[in-house]
Structures are given as structure tokens and as C-alpha cells.
Amino acid sequence: MTFGGLVARTILSKKARSAGLVAAVAIAVLTVVTLAVTSSGLESSAAQIISVGKADFTVVQKGVSDTLSSTIDEQEVARIEATPGVASTVGVLVATERINADNPVFIEIGIPPSKLAAFGVTILRGTAFAPDATNQVMLGWRAAANLNLKVGDKFKANGAVNTVTGIYSTGNAFGDAAAMFPLPAVQGYNRVPGIVTLVFVKVAPGASSATVAARVDHDMPELTTIRTASQFGRADRNLIYLKAAVNGSTVLAVLIGAVIVGNTMLLSLFERTREFGLLRAVGWTRRRTVGMLVGESLILGFVGAVVGVGLSFLVTAVIERLPALRGILHAQYSASAFWRALLTALAMILIGSAYPVARAALLSPLEALSHE
Amino acid sequence: MSDTARTSTSDPAGVPALDPTSGAPSVVLEEVTRVYPGKVVALAGVTLTIEPGTFVAVTGPSGCGKTTLLHLVAGIDTPTTGRVLVGGTDLATLHDPSRYRRDQVGLVFQLHQLLPRLSARANVELPMFGTGRSSGERRHRADELLALVDLAGREDRLPVQLSGGERQRVAIARALANSPHLLLADEPTGSLDSVATNRVLDMFREVQQHGATVIMVTHEHDVAARSDRVVEMCDGRVVGETAV
Numbered sequence: 245m246t247f248g249g250l251v252a253r254t255i256l257s258k259k260a261r262s263a264g265l266v267a268a269v270a271i272a273v274l275t276v277v278t279l280a281v282t283s284s285g286l287e288s289s290a291a292q293i294i295s296v297g298k299a300d301f302t303v304v305q306k307g308v309s310d311t312l313s314s315t316i317d318e319q320e321v322a323r324i325e326a327t328p329g330v331a332s333t334v335g336v337l338v339a340t341e342r343i344n345a346d347n348p349v350f351i352e353i354g355i356p357p358s359k360l361a362a363f364g365v366t367i368l369r370g371t372a373f374a375p376d377a378t379n380q381v382m383l384g385w386r387a388a389a390n391l392n393l394k395v396g397d398k399f400k401a402n403g404a405v406n407t408v409t410g411i412y413s414t415g416n417a418f419g420d421a422a423a424m425f426p427l428p429a430v431q432g433y434n435r436v437p438g439i440v441t442l443v444f445v446k447v448a449p450g451a452s453s454a455t456v457a458a459r460v461d462h463d464m465p466e467l468t469t470i471r472t473a474s475q476f477g478r479a480d481r482n483l484i485y486l487k488a489a490v491n492g493s494t495v496l497a498v499l500i501g502a503v504i505v506g507n508t509m510l511l512s513l514f515e516r517t518r519e520f521g522l523l524r525a526v527g528w529t530r531r532r533t534v535g536m537l538v539g540e541s542l543i544l545g546f547v548g549a550v551v552g553v554g555l556s557f558l559v560t561a562v563i564e565r566l567p568a569l570r571g572i573l574h575a576q577y578s579a580s581a582f583w584r585a586l587l588t589a590l591a592m593i594l595i596g597s598a599y600p601v602a603r604a605a606l607l608s609p610l611e612a613l614s615h616e
Numbered sequence: 617m618s619d620t621a622r623t624s625t626s627d628p629a630g631v632p633a634l635d636p637t638s639g640a641p642s643v644v645l646e647e648v649t650r651v652y653p654g655k656v657v658a659l660a661g662v663t664l665t666i667e668p669g670t671f672v673a674v675t676g677p678s679g680c681g682k683t684t685l686l687h688l689v690a691g692i693d694t695p696t697t698g699r700v701l702v703g704g705t706d707l708a709t710l711h712d713p714s715r716y717r718r719d720q721v722g723l724v725f726q727l728h729q730l731l732p733r734l735s736a737r738a739n740v741e742l743p744m745f746g747t748g749r750s751s752g753e754r755r756h757r758a759d760e761l762l763a764l765v766d767l768a769g770r771e772d773r774l775p776v777q778l779s780g781g782e783r784q785r786v787a788i789a790r791a792l793a794n795s796p797h798l799l800l801a802d803e804p805t806g807s808l809d810s811v812a813t814n815r816v817l818d819m820f821r822e823v824q825q826h827g828a829t830v831i832m833v834t835h836e837h838d839v840a841a842r843s844d845r846v847v848e849m850c851d852g853r854v855v856g857e858t859a860v
């Protein structure tokens with residue numbers, strides 16, 4: 245019999261206990277992975293908004309709780325435009341509106357039609373809207389497909405029954421699932437004349453976007469610049485809180501799991517005290533005896549991690565379909581989610597087994613053998 | 617190989633793999649006391665020299681300290697005062713007594729102490745972990761030893777599927793796993809009928825003849841009489857000696 249075979253035999257002969265340990269690890273891994281994939285899905289779909297305009301960097305109001313509540317006025321846009329090194333800017337107003345159950349937070353972007361081409365919006369079919377139209381709209385191709393609309397159809401949104409003048413593509417899933425209106429129309433409906441949410445900035449040829457962004461940051465302390473999606477998280481306070489909550493819950497889940505693992509292992513150790521004494525008496529070293537105990541837990545921990553990831557797939561699939569969250573929550577599975585699962589399981593096993601292992605190592609073979 | 621082992625049960629020369637070239641150790645106890653918590657005096661000063669390669673029986677009434685003495689020689693327990701020397705080495709100086717047990721000692725417990733979830737074969741393999749034998753070699757050796765104790769064909773049985781005598785023989789096979797130079801047996805015939813008792817005693821004799829010191833604890837006088845020397849204990853002391 246191999247050492248692994250011996251470990252496997254023990255695991256299989258203590259089915260209830262093994263299942264308990266697997267369940268503890270699986271539930272913790274389920275919690276941690278589900279939180280991670282759903283929150284990173286939220287973060288990245290929120291961050292996509294800044295990559296809609298093909299800009300060198302994006303400017304938002306500093307310290308807002310959520311990027312969409314950023315407000316920048318026309319004078320500020322003019323100052324950004326006047327900053328040395330800035331080639332061009334476009335201020336866009338981003339609003340959300342409930343269209344139907346499948347589109348509970350439909351994105352509406354107000355943008356001057358003259359700026360469309362410069363910021364990477366390609367019109368696939370039809371034409372752009374007129375600059376001052378109050379009932380014209382362009383749909384991203386994904387939005388058009390979802391809503392089953394084509395050029396010439398009517399689309400009720402932004403307080404009007406709009407005619408679809410064109411279908412566009414931005415090459416960005418988020419932008420392509422949105423609609424674009426003339427900027428004044430969105431400002432008017434949302435009662436924020438002269439206000440935009442984001443300013444996309446292109447720098448002059450030869451200028452460094454980092455340097456120009458730093459200049460804007462310096463000159464306009466009430467604003468902040470974002471050059472990459474990962475910088476986005478720093479500007480959006482809701483995301484910062486979300487990350488903190490996810491990290492806190494992860495630590496809690498690991499600790500609770502570790503306590504259950506430790507408890508299960510301790511019970512197993514008491515139950516098998518004689519066995520450990522016997523193994524020491526027939527010449528097993530402390531190390532080998534402890535190795536067997538840890539080996540059992542690591543195998544069960546690994547099985548728990550696999551089960552937990554599987555359950556997480558199921559749970560996120562259900563969550564994504566909940567009416568309240570449909571269209572908002574997109575789980576984003578990545579390799580890091582699986583590493584997180586393995587690390588969670590490993591951390592639980594290592595924390596949980598510390599005390600039982602110390603107990604096992606200190607067990608005297610004589611006492612263990614006389615244990616009832 | 618297992619064929620040789622099977623026929624060897626009636627042939628003393630067939631005990632497998634006991635290396636006759638390396639010596640059986642002497643066992644010396646010097647003024648050994650063992651006081652358990654609660655002031656229970658299990659050994660009250662035992663001085664005893666066991667010559668290398670002898671088959672010694674330790675007898676005495678229940679509670680007189682026989683098991684305690686055996687545990688001290690096995691390095692499972694340590695004396696309160698005094699010294700235990702095996703092959704001239706004070707066991708208190710051993711860095712790792714579990715290695716000493718693995719490499720030198722075969723232990724047969726008063727209660728046979730098999731792991732219930734493991735087959736007879738796997739139980740016999742246990743002391744061989746960490747000895748450098750491959751799992752195939754462990755298995756082969758275990759089957760050989762089980763054949764030696766007349767359990768060929770029962771290798772895969774769990775302890776609950778064996779009789780008391782069979783379990784005791786599995787425990788003896790396990791004690792012989794690493795070809796010990798020191799065999800320590802605590803009431804090994806306690807649960808056996810006279811035929812099985814004879815078989816076990818023959819086996820201990822074979823082990824001794826192949827270069828081992830054998831110490832057997834028993835309270836049965838006719839069993840003790842099958843050894844070379846009987847050490848009689850009472851109330852934690854050696855009270856008499858009989859050369860057989």
C-alpha cells in the first residue's frame with residue numbers, strides 16, 4: 245500500500261467526517277469565488293464606460309460615489325481643452341434608464357454628432373442624428389439586436405419617442421449595448437443643461453498622455469484623470485467600498501471555514517488517538533504521522549475547492565437570472581478566480597489544521613495507546 | 617519466495633529476512649523506577665541484564681509492572697529514575713526513539729492493536745513506511761510474513777473478519793516486518809488456544825535463533841517455561857529468576 249493509498253483509505257472509511265470537511269471548504273470557496281467573480285464583473289462593466297470613447301485619457305469629477313454622478317460644466321471642459329498638449333476633447337453626458345425587464349439600466353450617452361468619428365464611433369447603418377434633434381437616436385448594434393430595432397424604427401426613451409437614425413459600433417461591448425442621443429437632448433431630459441459626466445481627451449501628436457493628464461490633475465483639483473481601467477476603481481468610491489466588502493467577506497469566510505476544518509480535524513484526532521499512538525509505537529516518526537493527518541486534510545480541501553467552484557458556477561448562473569439583477573450582474577470568471585479558490589482552501593486547511601497538528605505532534609505514544 | 621515462506625512454518629531456517637549477521641542487542645535496566653501520576657509506583661527499582669540473543673520470559677501477577685517494563689525497553693515510555701540500555705545505548709540519549717523502534721524493535725501489544733479499516737496485509741505493512749522499501753516490496757514482504765504465520769489467503773481480510781488468534785498472528789507478522797533484533801511481546805498468547813500458543817512460541821524461538829533478543833511478558837507459567845530464562849516480578853520488583 246502506498247502512503248497515498250493509506251490516506252485515501254482513511255478518507256473513504258470516515259465518510260461523514262470527510263464529507264463535513266469537504267462541505268466546509270466548499271461553502272467558503274463558493275462564497276469567496278462568487279463574490280470575486282460577481283464583483284469583478286461589476287467593476288469591469290463599470291470601468292468599460294471610460295473606454296467607450298477612444299481617448300488617451302478620461303476626466304471625471306473627483307471623489308464621486310459613482311462615476312455616473314460625476315458633473316463637469318462647460319467652462320471646465322473649455323479649460324481642459326485649453327490645457328497645453330490637449331488636441332481635442334468631447335464631453336458626454338451618461339444617463340441610465342429602465343427600458344424593460346431585460347434592460348433595467350440601459351445606458352444613454354449624450355454626445356455632439358460632430359465628435360462621433362474622432363472618438364471611435366463608426367456608423368454601420370443609417371446616419372448620425374442632428375445636433376439639436378429632440379427625438380432622434382442611434383443605437384449600438386448590440387442594443388439594436390437586443391431590442392430588435394432597425395433604422396427607421398421608433399424607440400421610446402429619454403422622454404421622447406425617437407426615430408432610430410443609425411446603428412453604430414464602438415468596438416466596446418458596453419458602448420455597443422447603449423444608445424446615443426444629441427447631447428442637449430439628454431441634458432434637457434435630465435435637467436442638467438451645460439453639464440457632462442465624462443470628458444474624453446485626445447492629446448496632441450508627440451505629447452505624452454501621462455504628462456498631459458498630470459497637468460489636468462494639477463490645474464483642476466476638483467477633477468481627476470483616468471488613463472486605464474484599473475485606475476477607474478480608484479475614482480469610483482462605490483467600487484472601493486465594494487472591494488473592501490468583498491475582501492472583508494473573504495477573510496470572514498476563510499476564518500469561519502478554518503474553524504470548522506480545525507474542529508473536524510480535532511474530532512478526528514481524538515477519535516483516532518489510539519491509531520496515532522500505535523503508528524508511533526511501530527516506528528512512525530512525528531513527521532510521518534502528522535503528514536498523514538495533513539495529507540488527508542489537503543486532499544479533502546482540494547476536493548472542497550473543486551466542489552465550491554462548481555457550486556459557484558451554479559449560484560452565479562442563478563444570480564444572473566434573478567429579475568432584480570438581470571442585465572446588471574455579469575460574473576467574470578478568470579484564472580485568478582480559480583487561484584483564489586485554491587488559495588482559500590489552502591488557507592483554511594493551514595489555519596484550521598495548525599492546532600490539531602500541534603496536538604498530534606505532541607501526542608505521546610504511551611498516552612495515545614492507553615486512550616479509550 | 618512466498619512458497620519458501622509457507623513451507624518454512626515447519627522449518628526454523630525459513631524465517632525470512634532476519635539478518636543473522638548483525639547482532640542481537642543486550643538489554644540492561646539499571647535501578648529503573650517508573651512512577652505514574654498519582655504516585656502509582658509501577659516499577660520500584662529494577663536492575664536486570666538480558667544477554668544478547670536470549671529468549672526471556674517476564675512473569676508475575678497482574679499489575680506488577682510487566683507491561684511498563686516492556687514499554688520502557690521499547691522507548692515508548694521513559695523511566696522516572698534509572699537507565700535503560702539497549703545494545704549499550706542509553707535510550708534516554710536517543711534523538712528519535714521512533715526510528716529506534718522502526719529499525720530495531722518488533723512490538724506485539726497486549727491488545728493486538730490492529731487498525732480496523734486496514735486489511736491484514738496493510739496492517740503488516742505499517743512499520744515498513746519510511747524504511748526505503750517500495751510499496752511493491754512492502755506488499756511482497758507483508759504477504760511473506762502472513763504466510764509465515766499461516767495466514768496465506770487471508771491477506772485482504774479486515775481485522776473484524778479474522779478470529780482473535782488470527783489477529784494476534786497478524787500482530788506478530790507486523791512485529792517481524794523490519795526484521796527486528798529485539799522482539800518485545802506483551803501477553804502474545806493470551807487469546808490463543810494451546811495449538812496456536814505452540815505455533816507462536818515456536819516462531820519466537822525461530823526469531824531468537826536467527827539473531828534476536830526476545831522478551832516475552834506472560835502470566836502463564838507453562839508459556840514462560842518455553843523460554844531460556846524466566847524473570848519473575850512482583851509489585852514492581854524482580855523477585856526471582858529461573859533458568860529453564
Ligand SMILES: Nc1ncnc2c1ncn2[C@@H]1O[C@H](COP(=O)(O)OP(=O)(O)O)[C@@H](O)[C@H]1O
Nearest residue numbers: 652653656658677678679680681682683684685
Ligand atoms: N498510564 C498509567 N497511568 C497510571 N498508572 C498506570 C499506567 N499504566 C500502568 N499503571 C499502573 O502501573 C502498575 C503496573 O501496570 P502494568 O505495567 O500494566 O502491569 P502488568 O502489565 O504487570 O499487569 C499498575 O498498578 C497499573 O495500574
Ligand SMILES: [Mg+2]
Nearest residue numbers: 682683726802
Ligand atoms: Mg500488562
